[in-house]
Amino acid sequence: MTESKAAQAEGAAKPRRRQARGERRVQQLLDAAASVFCQNGYAGASTNAIAREAGVSPGTLYQFFPNKEAIAVELGERLTHQMRQAHGLVFTVENAALPLGEMLDAVLDPMIEFNCANPAFLALINSTDTPGPVVEEHDALHLTLQSRVEELLGLRHPELPADRRTRTATMAFHLFKAGLDVILAHEGAEQRAYITETKDALYRYLAPIIGTEGSPVR
Amino acid sequence: MTESKAAQAEGAAKPRRRQARGERRVQQLLDAAASVFCQNGYAGASTNAIAREAGVSPGTLYQFFPNKEAIAVELGERLTHQMRQAHGLVFTVENAALPLGEMLDAVLDPMIEFNCANPAFLALINSTDTPGPVVEEHDALHLTLQSRVEELLGLRHPELPADRRTRTATMAFHLFKAGLDVILAHEGAEQRAYITETKDALYRYLAPIIGTEGSPVR
DNA sequence: GGCAAACACGAGCGATCACTCGCGTTTCAC
DNA sequence: GTGAAACGCGAGTGATCGCTCGTGTTTGCC
Numbered sequence: 001m002t003e004s005k006a007a008q009a010e011g012a013a014k015p016r017r018r019q020a021r022g023e024r025r026v027q028q029l030l031d032a033a034a035s036v037f038c039q040n041g042y043a044g045a046s047t048n049a050i051a052r053e054a055g056v057s058p059g060t061l062y063q064f065f066p067n068k069e070a071i072a073v074e075l076g077e078r079l080t081h082q083m084r085q086a087h088g089l090v091f092t093v094e095n096a097a098l099p100l101g102e103m104l105d106a107v108l109d110p111m112i113e114f115n116c117a118n119p120a121f122l123a124l125i126n127s128t129d130t131p132g133p134v135v136e137e138h139d140a141l142h143l144t145l146q147s148r149v150e151e152l153l154g155l156r157h158p159e160l161p162a163d164r165r166t167r168t169a170t171m172a173f174h175l176f177k178a179g180l181d182v183i184l185a186h187e188g189a190e191q192r193a194y195i196t197e198t199k200d201a202l203y204r205y206l207a208p209i210i211g212t213e214g215s216p217v218r
Numbered sequence: 219m220t221e222s223k224a225a226q227a228e229g230a231a232k233p234r235r236r237q238a239r240g241e242r243r244v245q246q247l248l249d250a251a252a253s254v255f256c257q258n259g260y261a262g263a264s265t266n267a268i269a270r271e272a273g274v275s276p277g278t279l280y281q282f283f284p285n286k287e288a289i290a291v292e293l294g295e296r297l298t299h300q301m302r303q304a305h306g307l308v309f310t311v312e313n314a315a316l317p318l319g320e321m322l323d324a325v326l327d328p329m330i331e332f333n334c335a336n337p338a339f340l341a342l343i344n345s346t347d348t349p350g351p352v353v354e355e356h357d358a359l360h361l362t363l364q365s366r367v368e369e370l371l372g373l374r375h376p377e378l379p380a381d382r383r384t385r386t387a388t389m390a391f392h393l394f395k396a397g398l399d400v401i402l403a404h405e406g407a408e409q410r411a412y413i414t415e416t417k418d419a420l421y422r423y424l425a426p427i428i429g430t431e432g433s434p435v436r
Numbered sequence: 437g438g439c440a441a442a443c444a445c446g447a448g449c450g451a452t453c454a455c456t457c458g459c460g461t462t463t464c465a466c
Numbered sequence: 467g468t469g470a471a472a473c474g475c476g477a478g479t480g481a482t483c484g485c486t487c488g489t490g491t492t493t494g495c496c
Contacts, residue, residue: 016472017472018472019463019464019471020463021463022472022473040346041346044346047454048453056475058475058476059457060474062455063474066455067455068453127346128258128262128344128346129259129261167412170412171419174400175396175419178395178396179389179393194385194389197385197386197389198389201393201423204422205418205423207422237441237443237493239442239443239492240442240443243444265485274445275445275446276485276486277445277485277486279485280484280486281443281444284485285484286483286484286485
């Protein structure tokens with residue numbers, strides 16, 4: 001779905017026609033990889049284990065991926081792509097105008113939901129041995145997210161010096177990631193409690209800097 | 219220094235007499251291991267690379283450690299031991315009675331300093347492939363630290379329900395760890411700025427819960 | 437000085453793992 | 467229907483890595 005056109009755009013390098021069965025296999029393999037990466041990290045995940053988890057032979061796996069790294073890269077790309085779509089819907093001018101508490105709900109809830117549904121995302125980027133390209137892919141996402149947060153801070157508090165704004169955004173981002181880790185480590189009622197706890201922490205961190213009121217302008 | 223007595227206490231299992239040269243080698247090897255673990259994580263660190271970094275042959279390494287895991291375990295033990303000593307000096311009744319801002323300085327500064335001086339500590343426990351015993355060792359430290367924080371919360375706000383207290387301590391702990399990661403990722407003036415930023419975040423998170431005033435009692 | 441034990445070396449062994457290759461099966465365009 | 471290409475298999479290959487072993491050197495004790 002993502003690269004049926006993209007592959008043809010790259011053109012010459014990929015003279016590979018893929019059948020519906022193949023697309024299904026790729027998805028199976030990526031799902032299996034996500035599961036194994038979650039359990040053992042990137043280095044700890046053997047390609048044979050991924051193939052076994054997907055219910056295919058090692059040879060079949062290499063029918064669709066040139067090497068182990070490509071699996072992580074493709075998985076990373078799909079996850080970051082989904083993440084970008086999600087955050088595009090979230091950093092809107094309407095949300096920027098909301099009161100702080102509601103803004104945090106509007107921005108954070110989709111992020112939390114995504115990471116709960118795709119724990120492989122955090123597992124991959126928290127792992128130290130993830131391949132370079134995946135890290136760079138995520139760094140790029142991180143940068144756009146951070147600049148979105150900075151824009152948002154700028155809208156709500158234009159007088160804030162640029163360096164303070166960058167620091168605040170960085171800090172808020174990492175505070176949220178810490179909250180996410182705690183949230184993912186719990187379930188049920190506990191998990192819900194830590195979700196509100198995370199929002200509280202961010203609210204209290206941001207309130208003195210950008211205020212709690214939503215702006216009616218724009 | 220740590221186990222010259224402890225080894226004799228365990229007794230029968232260790233009929234090994236160590237010379238001064240040997241102790242020096244062990245320290246060299248642990249330093250080298252810390253450095254390599256920082257760069258590549260546990261799984262990515264080959265024993266040959268550790269030996270090379272220490273300037274000795276692979277065989278020499280195995281003169282002092284039965285296997286790769288033992289290196290990480292010994293390193294982890296030494297680091298957690300130092301950490302325990304540091305935090306014993308930090309969670310005192312006097313500090314508990316301080317105003318919130320000063321209390322955070324008193325408790326956090328030594329922790330930050332330790333982790334800046336020993337980045338291998340965070341690297342090891344953030345790595346997904348760290349051996350079980352090291353993780354358990356750290357979990358134990360984590361638990362005692364967390365209960366110290368809970369005691370401290372209890373002293374300052376006795377009416378706080380137990381589950382709220384646990385959640386607050388957990389959250390504060392992870393917020394601090396997030397701050398630590400950001401702090402370690404910077405240096406110089408930037409690093410100092412993120413130190414105060416981390417303290418601010420914790421101050422604002424804790425102030426509504428336990429108040430900002432120090433208690434004159436006790 | 438002499439001897440036993442600790443220290444040091446580095447080539448190499450066995451296991452693991454990413455990846456291949458030859459061959460058989462399914463799918464699809466014509 | 468038929469041929470070409472995609473799909474599928476799993477034993478095997480080469481490289482890496484944890485670890486050993488035979489041998490030689492240094493240290494400390496009598």
